[in-house]
Amino acid sequence: MSIHPLPEAPPRLADLPEHSAQSPLSIHDMTVAYRHKPVLWDVDYDAPPQSLIAVVGPNGAGKSTLIKACLGLIPLASGRVEIFGQLPRRVRRDVGYVPQRESVDWDFPISALEVVAMGRYGMIGWGRRVSRAHKDAALQCLDRVGMADYAKRQISQLSGGQQQRVFLARALAQEARLYFMDEPFAGVDAATERAIVDVLRTLRDEGKTVICVHHDLQTVQEYFDHVLLLNMRVVAAGSIDTAFTHDNLQKTYGGRLTLLDQAAQALAQAGARP
Amino acid sequence: MIPAGVSHTSSHGSITDVSVHWPTLGEVWEVLSFQAGYNTNLVMLGTAFLGIGAGTIGAFALLRKRALVADALSHATLPGVAIAFLIGSWMGVSRSLPLLLLGAVVSGVIGALCVQLIVRYSRIREDAAIGAVLSVFFGVGVVLLSYIQNMNVGNQGGLASFIYGQAAAMSQTNAIIIGATSLFACLLTFAFFKEFRVLCFDSTYAAAQGWPVQRLDLLLLALIAIITVIGIQAVGLILVVAMVIIPPAAARFWTERLGVMTIVSATLGGLAGYLGAAASALLERLPTGAVIVLIAGGIFTFSMIAAPARGFVAHAARRARLRLLILEQHILRKMHEQLETVAGGADRHADASVSIADLASERNWSTLRLRVALRWLSARGLLNRHNHHVSLTESGAREAARTTRNHRLWEAYLVRNADIAPSHVDTSADLVEHVLGDQLVQELERELKAEGVLLPSPHPIVATHSAREGKS
Amino acid sequence: MNITLDLFLQVDLPALLAATLAAATCALLGNFLVLRRLSLMGDAIAHAVLPGIVVVFLIASTRSTLPVILGAAAAGLLTTILTELVRKIGRVESSASMGVVFSILFALGVVLLEQAAADHVDLDADCVLYGQLEDVSWFAPVAWTSFLELETWRDIPREVATLAIVFFVSAFLVTLFFKELTIAAFDSALATTLGFRASLLHYGLMALVALAAVASFEAVGSILVIAMIICPPATARMLTDRITMQVWLSLLFAVISAVLGYGLAAFGPGFFGGEHALSAAGMMTVVAGALMTLAIVASPSHGVIARRVHQSRLAASVVHEDLLALLYRFEETQQANPTVDLVHSHIRRGAPGISERALRAGFRSALKAGEITKNNNRLELSSAGRARAMEIVRTHRLWERFLVDEMGSRPDHVHRTATTLEHLTTQPMERELEMQAGAASRDPHDRPIPPKPAPNEPTPDKPTL
DSSP: OOSSOOOSSOOOGGGSTTSOTTOSEEEEEEEEEETTEEEEEEEEEEEOSSOEEEEEOOTTSSHHHHHHHHTTSSOOSEEEEEETTBOGGGSGGGEEEEOOGGGSOTTSSOBHHHHHHGGGHHHHOTTOOOOHHHHHHHHHHHHHTTOGGGTTSBGGGSOHHHHHHHHHHHHHHTTOSEEEEEOTTTTOOHHHHHHHHHHHHHHHHTTOEEEEEOOOHHHHHHHOSEEEEESSSEEEEEEHHHHSOHHHHHHHHSOOOHHHHHHHHHHHHHTOOO | OOOOSOOSSSOOSOTTOOOOOOOOHHHHHHHHTTOSOHHHHHHHHHHHHHHHHHHHHHHHHHHTTOHHHHHHHHHHHHHHHHHHHHHHHHHTOOSOHHHHHHHHHHHHHHHHHHHHHHHHHSSOOHHHHHHHHHHHHHHHHHHHHHHHHTSSOSOOHHHHHHHHOOGGGOOHHHHHHHHHHHHHHHHHHHHTHHHHHHHHHOHHHHHHTTOOHHHHHHHHHHHHHHHHHHHHHHHOTTTHHHHHHHHHHHHHTTOSOHHHHHHHHHHHHHHHHHHHHHHHHHSTTOOHHHHHHHHHHHHHHHHHHHOTTTOHHHHHHHHHHHHHHHHHHHHHHHHHHHHHHHSSSGGGGGGOOEEHHHHHHHHTOOHHHHHHHHHHHHHTTSEEEOSSEEEEOHHHHHHHHHHHHHHHHHHHHHHHHTTTGGGGOOSOHHHHGGGOOHHHHHHHHHHHHHTTOOOOOOSOHHHHHHHHHHHO | OOOOHHHIIIIIHHHHHHHHHHHHHHHHHHHHHHHTTOHHHHHHHHHHHHHHHHHHHHHHOOOOHHHHHHHHHHHHHHHHHHHHHHHHTSOOOHHHHHHHHHHHHHHHHHHHHHHHHTSOOOOOHHHHHHOOGGGOOOOSOSSGGGGGSHHHHHTOOHHHHHHHHHHHHHHHHHHHTHHHHHHHHHOHHHHHHTTOOHHHHHHHHHHHHHHHHHHHHHHHOHHHHHHHHHHHHHHHHHHOSOHHHHHHHHHHHHHHHHHHHHHHHHHHHHHTTOOSOOOHHHHHHHHHHHHHHHHHHHOTTTOHHHHHHHHHHHHHHHHHHHHHHHHHHHHHTTOOSOBHHHHHHHHHHHSTTOOHHHHHHHHHHHHHTTSEEEETTEEEEOHHHHHHHHHHHHHHHHHHHHHHHTTOOOGGGHHHHHHHHTTTOOHHHHHHHHHHHTTOSBOTTSOBOOOOOOTTOOOOOOOOO
8 A cells, every 4th residue: 555645646636536617726735824824624616617605704714815826826735726627826817806995005106997998918019018909998898897987096985896896897897707706796886796796796697716815694695606615724614505504503602623723833842834 | 438428417517616506587498498408408308208117017017016027137237347448448348339339238137036046946035135135235236346446557536427327518419329229129119008908907817818818927027137237337237126116106196097197107207307307407426327216216205195186186186175074064964853753743844943053962972073063053054053053055955855864775775685785885874875876875775665664754755756856 | 441340330330231132122112012013113213212312402502311211202202103193194105105204204303403413512423333331430439349339329420320211111111011012012903802902002112112222322332222222132032932932032132242252342342452442332232242143143033144054954754764665666566685885875765965964964863763674785675674674664655645536636646745745654643544534444546554553562574566
């Protein structure tokens, strides 16, 4: 028998029995650490195609970290991520991202339309201007989130909900196939919430997959098809009916595993690769 | 390579002569219109180009929050200059300008990278790292300079000009180098405008999109470095950071668009350079670099106070108007409510009146503010003032009814939806009702109607619409 | 250059005193700036005292100490207030607003200085930057015994006296408000809720910094002020986690920088046959910077080297433990005594990216501990090694159980994590682990979890599956 189960050359994740070939996002045995301290342990996950997925968990559960790791924004301590069967950096154009609203300076001298046009930068390429056609496409995306009237506004003159919609429009402008959204519903008004939900459903109907960090447990069932319950590790994942159960929620929110915390602390102190 | 210009800052005349010789208008025009001789023109053009380049790059340095990295970088150029001088004199070329500038760029960039290294590999924070690099590199430079001063090599006088700058001694070569570099920096900025914009606004998103954020940052740093280095000879390494920070910070007050801001920033920088050089040519004992910075500072102060969009006066005026509006609406509402209860119906408003004392007691309004508001209301034809009483005019009554109605709508809405509604407004709920636009009011009505809330509507509901029409 | 005693006492001693006092004052106050991430405020104030001094001079035509100090303190406060104003009203980011304010004020100072210079003032821009340490002289002392005479002290140089007063005032105030300053540095919101006027404290500190800057700069120049505000506290911060200790260390480094810097500048060139002294203020800055660099690289607790050493030791001990566990697993599968090459390749595969050095060090330490033996290029566990290997494998398999049962990980994905954790499991963690997973006798791959060795138990036999 083999002593170490690691194969010589890693195959594509899609070929592994535990991953599905159709999945737009496959996470294989991923551990992510911040300053050597693991934030996420051994995550295995396959996102089902054409679905709205809520990532749910308490504060500090590693929800944003999961998204950033999938996007390749923070290095993995170990494990692999494949998007459409490719390394994330090879398919960036196909992956849209809506960061948390607080992550930017809203006093920046830029209009709503210009922010949305950033979604097209990847298609435009180095050193070229933003053409009329791209601006029109950006305007259409603003219209899809009900913000066409605000295109010329400087972004600090928008309400929180409107700012969030601008971010959403920027992701739409990218015409991606897979979307990551970091708390798009945080602190928005009812109208924005409706607008975002409408956009999400349209995206799904177009065959796209959206992965959302979500805080409001009340609305998970209404807005999403699938759920990924996270608390430093995957507690449960699956369709709303099967995974979003009282039991699983209890496990997710019922405090952290002390042993895991201690292990994380030990790793941080050792400064070793986990 | 000996600078061709003659220093204007060195003291003319006798030491006891402290009276200022003010130039005539003719002299001013002569200088400003480039008729005051080759050297003066050269200096003015050189510093203007420097201002344009620094203003352009500065816009992005400021927005990327790299303003003081530029300061560390400029101070860190000194040891490079000194070492380049030593190497030059060892090779037999005394004071070769390209060599000195190369030394400056190299050690400036090393300094800026040291800041990043310290932050990355130690627990020292960025602010302390910047300060440490700035002072220690400068200290090394000072030690080297003190060594050079005691050497038996000629032509070292120019080295001190790197610290305080000596724009007046600008040579043709200097001016050409400044112009070419500045133009080059502007062209690069133009070419990568889109990339710099996404980098400065949202670097995380840029990284997620696959833009090489680190390399873009390095490019920006390199641009800051070359513009700083060509600037130090003119403005001096202590003040060159001002050319990078002040014009964009001033430009920001005038516009909400990045493109416009960059152009305004370049223009203001160029203007400061041009005017500063002119002023120091016209007046005695004005060191060019410091004057340029002071003029830039003047532009900044003026912008901060007077710019229409983000300036202090405009801001204060907006706040004062809002306060007046609030007071005015409070008065109208107060009168409406009083008439509702006292007169038993607001339709006989025209002949009913309210005493000013009553109004004053209502909310602890100061008499002065109240008087201003009442005068304003009567000037708008909403109010008739009598000795100690005020009464509403017909249009005043309509306005009062409308205001009261909006207030109650908003109140009802808040009672209904307190948990979600105010979450997206930064201002307090009390403030919001005063700035409700017509569109928002209609939305409120729709929403409340949908929820089946019937308002205790202020009397003439139909009249509110005509009031709005009458107003416009 | 020959150093005579009276020359030393008259020229070098007063300069040294001035430099040391200036450095100590700046470093003392700098601690709180560095902790509050306001280091650059020190930079800004050091630049901005220039117009304060020149304005006082232009108005009062005096260089006497008190008015100049008042003017400079006012300029320092003005910098702080203007920076706040530009940040709040102008909505300019805080470091940029600092840059805007101090560069304008400094430019103003330079222009005014140029105007004042016409009235034969011996103020000049250079002395602002590097000071005039050479001009600080004390003619009274001619021998050590001179210090016993009152006359000598009456003749103490103005700069030294001023600096001494400022130092003692700062030291007194810092001691008095040490608790408050510490809390404000840690969490200024907390300080406010506890009833301290955080803003008052802030402006007070800034006024003191301005005072220190102006008192120092005539002697040592503003560049040294900035260096001493930042470098010694930052150096101390690399060495300790306690604030009291940090303050003392920073004072020590400030004094070392001043003395060593002065010594190198004044006497250093003599050793190399040079005739002229170098800039003392510059050299002190260089020494302060060198000390800081040294601390960043070589601090025993937070230095780069210490971290590297720690990492490579850890890597070696991981290899050591991996080796024992591996040999144990070979014994389990009845493939006793594998060759060194086979073991090497297994360890490399288990920990990709491991360095050759760590690998060799791990092997050496296992051999040296007598936990493995090497015969004919084949490796075998000694009985002591087997006992330790059992513990490691036991921890590993307990972790695997825990990861599968409690965390819901896939059984075929837990090996790597368990391999990492087995090296880091402390006694309390082990107990917790036993509570959570200790009941199981087999790991998720159905291999036996070795029993917990009882103390003084005879050497365990070779395992069987």
